[in-house]
Amino acid sequence: MESSGINDGCDEVEIFSAILTHTAGSRVLELSDRFLEAHKDGQWLIMMYAPWCAHCRRLEPIWSHVAQHLHASSIRVGKVDCTRFTSVTSTFKIKGFPTILFLKGDQKYVYEGDRTREEIVKFALRLSGPPVQEITKTQSFDIIKKEHDLYFLYVGNRAGILWELYHKIANVFQAHAFFYQSHPSVVNKHAPVNNVPALFVYKENSHYNFTGHNLSDMGQVNETLYKWVNAERFPTFPKITRGNINQLFLTNKNLVLAVVEENQLEELAPDMLKFKNMVESVIKNKRNKYHDHFQFGWIGSPNLVNSIAMMTLPIPSLLVINTTTNHHHIPEDETGKLTPYVIELFLEQIRNESAPRYGGNNWLVRSYRKWFEMKTVLTSMWKGNPILMMVLLGLPFGFLSLICYGICCPDLLDAKDDEDENIGMHHMKND
Structure with a gap:
């Protein structure tokens, strides 16, 4: 096996002790329970998995691509076998597999999006930086628009009610969207700025303003801004999956x-x-x-x-x-x-x-929905492999039959013995 090559100065010894193996040809680090001693050092993107989990096995090749894509960044990508290292499972309160976590110091974020390389990488990159990133060069907008089809932009100085609320809400939604701040002279033609401060969302090659607020009412602005960001953080016509x-x-x-x-x-x-x-x-x-x-x-x-x-x-x-x-x-x-x-x-x-x-x-x-889902799953399994379904359903039925037979048959036999004894007694009387 290849040794892990983590170059982080004085943290190298601590981190290295947490690594069990570094799979050949992969950038994914296999971690042990020693990881608990090192998880607050740096930034980690971790997959908590179980070897028997089919969803985990499907995620394996995607996880390797994620690690390859993030290799040049400061984010370490690893995985933990939770069936072997149960202390990790209990520490991070893992309730299902796979669970994807981003760890940064004392902060923990759970990934709840679609399990694709692109979405997982975006999730990690968003959280690796500050909640609001500053744009200082006009040329940067071309790069950002190319890499992100949706982001929020605050134009103005980092002061005032709107900036404070924007930064606060960016902290809340950092795992779900990119947030930027710049100045009118830098934004130039990339956003329609008439007055500052101004707030936009960039979506489908267009900017949409945050409007309908009164800066004199901080409570109203806070509520309105929160609802606006929560609604605008999705594309106009996204693909809907179980993940999102x-x-x-x-x-x-x-x-x-x-x-x-x-x-x-x-x-x-x-x-x-x-x-x-x-x-x-x-x-x-x-x-x-x-x-x-x-x-x-x-x-x-x-x-x-x-x-x-x-x-x-x-x-x-x-x-x-x-x-x-x-x-x-x-x-x-x-x-x-x-x-x-x-x-x-x-x-x-x-x-x-x-x-x-x-x-x-x-x-x-809710009860009917549970029944419908169970019926759908069983029907799908039957169509996919009827022989396996017959075995799965037949075994419990067979055991149940044996139990019933064991309970009922002794009574029948006892009854037959009683009848034989009665017949014998009857013959003795006749004799």
Whole structure:
């Protein structure tokens, strides 16, 4: 095995003692429980895993790419086998596998996004720097726009109410978005600055202002700014996955989903792509109308939305989820009859609360949803491997039969013995 090459001056001995192995051809560090002595030194991106976990095994090649990408940075990328080093599991309160942590001194951040190399690397890079990074050169904007399709920008001096609140909220959302600060002379043509201080979000090659606030009311600005950042930190039409859907629920908006199905290469058939683009055109063309009430997106995994709708939806289809109440809406029109105009009418019905709603979050709905998810999983397993399912379901049934047989058969045998004795006694009397 290759020895780990960590060059961090006086910390080198401490860190090296925490390393068990450094897999040949990989930048990922295999850590032991000695890691607990060194985790506050520097910055760490750690995968807590279990060897038996299928999700962990799928993440392995992605994790190697993450480590390779971050090798030139100050971030060390490692992993811990939590089945061997249970003290690490308890110290960091690991409840599931895999769990991705970013550690910086006494601070701990849990990654809750999509498990792709790009998103994990962005997560680590955001947290590796200060909450708000200063831009001092005009040319830097070209690089930032190329690397980040979404970021927040404060233009003005680092003083005043708006700056203090911006910096405070950047601390809260640092794990989810990039935050920058610059001056009018540096920003130049890259953002439409008329008055300072000014605050923008850069999204889809456009800047959108933070407006509707009164700087004399600090409480109102704080609440408004928090809601604005929380809503704007998502692209206009993102891909929805199991990794980010819970974050999108935090917007408290109606989540409009174009439900399509990807193949194994994550590609869309022409009819799926056409439907997805049609739904996207509604928010792109009517952003000002729907932005405050709806968050649009698309999803390539029908099973996820089927569990929400508690039914098997046709593909493609449209589903709108009220993230506050967990109710959902389905258009009455067939998918083939949906047009941008029909979708707009449907969204207006949702806004004025005249559209039929289903689901919710009461105990009866939650119980039915659990049953539906279990039925879906069992059906999927049966279709994938019916022989294995017969074995899995047959074994418990067989054991149950044996138990019942063991309980019932002695009574039957005893009854038969009693009958034989009675017959014998009857013959003796006759004799």
